[in-house]
Amino acid sequence: MSVDERSRPTRAKRLPREVRERQILDAAVRVFSQHGYHNASMDEISDVAGVSKPMIYAYLGHKEDLFAACIRREATLLMEAIAGGVRAELPPDMQLWHGLRAFFRFVGAQRESWRVLHRQAISQGGPFSDELLAMRNRAITLVDALLVRSATSRGLDETARKSTEALAAALVGAGESLADWWLDHPDVPEKVVASWLMNLVWMGLGDLVDGSVWTPSE
Amino acid sequence: MSVDERSRPTRAKRLPREVRERQILDAAVRVFSQHGYHNASMDEISDVAGVSKPMIYAYLGHKEDLFAACIRREATLLMEAIAGGVRAELPPDMQLWHGLRAFFRFVGAQRESWRVLHRQAISQGGPFSDELLAMRNRAITLVDALLVRSATSRGLDETARKSTEALAAALVGAGESLADWWLDHPDVPEKVVASWLMNLVWMGLGDLVDGSVWTPSE
DNA sequence: TCCCGAACCTACCGCCGAGTAGGCTACGGG
DNA sequence: CCCGTAGCCTACTCGGCGGTAGGTTCGGGA
Secondary structure (H helix, E strand, O other): OOOOOOOOOOOOOOOOHHHHHHHHHHHHHHHHHHHOOOOOOHHHHHHHHOOOHHHHHHHHOOHHHHHHHHHHHHHHHHHHHHHHHOOOOOOHHHHHHHHHHHHHHHHHHOHHHHHHHHHHHHHOOOHHHHHHHHHHHHHHHHHHHHHHHHHHHHOOOHHHHHOHHHHHHHHHHHHHHHHHHHHOOOOOOHHHHHHHHHHHHHHHHOOOOOOOOOOOOO | OOOOOOOOOOOOOOOOHHHHHHHHHHHHHHHHHHHOOOOOOHHHHHHHHOOOHHHHHHHHOOHHHHHHHHHHHHHHHHHHHHHHHOOOOOOHHHHHHHHHHHHHHHHHHOHHHHHHHHHHHHHOOOHHHHHHHHHHHHHHHHHHHHHHHHHHHHOOOHHHHHOHHHHHHHHHHHHHHHHHHHHOOOOOOHHHHHHHHHHHHHHHHOOOOOOOOOOOOO
């Protein structure tokens, strides 16, 4: 077992700090995602990263700091992916649609990132939630902007326009939950999941007008 | 601090085993829900239960066994709550509706139970998932039965009737995610959350017929 | 009344994993 | 060529928590 050098980052010598930090974060995301925060050991992370434990402490700090750094990096990547998917020259509805698809494409491609971002971070209390809250708020702001454009272009009335922020918050929450659910059902195509959520927005925007919606009779 | 006897089960002496087990499970659900599986210490559970640690090991076994016992008990309670909500004399749609409401009412009232059932159990791998899988399958079977009744009563065509099981699975998954999301948004009324999910079923049942649905043009 | 077993406890063990002390080595500037 | 410092490691300490040994007390049946 000790003979096999495995396929880890080739334990090269004397790499610049920047590169090492990247390797460590990659390893940490992977291990946190697989075992959860508490089951993940610093020893295993250092092993996967191909680096000794004190290096992690020297570069990224204690376990909590390391986890927070993971969340921060992945959250930034996610937001950039979404923002990149929204092409400003498209009509408003299409901007929203492509933003959604970019989101789900990210989750599908970076399952480990999403797992550590949402599932792990959410099940730990404390300082980790703050990092998530920050990302959520940025996401809600972005979605709200898209919704406003979409609503005004469709000529919805004042009351609907006023409640876009609430709808944006609901959308983001629904997206998180849906993505989380999707982790366990990878067979569903990304486009389908995205369109489900898009339908919810549709119903949300047209809630007052639409008569085809089911309403409890009692 | 040591003076205050708190409001825990009054550390009475010589109670029958049945009662002690119940107290221990209550404490365990609470502590697991608050701190998560790994942060929860057997010492704290024993303290909250008003019982010494060896009693837990004598009655419920090791930490994993205790956690599994929590999941099993809460899952059973949940299923009973749902089944109790479905009143057989109602029309099929209404049975589904009341089942949904019973589900969300349970989650709303027993937040700790749901937290330990879903969030904690799902973020731990291993034997815990099995307990969840068992409950899920029971739930899917139940929902499927309700869907079939609902579909036939509305006279949907053969293809729709064939895919009820897939729809049931999706519904259960959506319900789990939605309930999980609801934990973080307690201000939304239970009836509203339930009706959202009901709308999804509506759209799922009528997917071929309905023209009001948003579809991507590209 | 006596005694047996169930209920219950205190006080301990040992492992595992977070975090550290202290030092070695190679690259680059002078 | 030399030495300062950034990169890197081995080999520990130590505390917390899962788990247990070995009792003591009470209730109830014979």
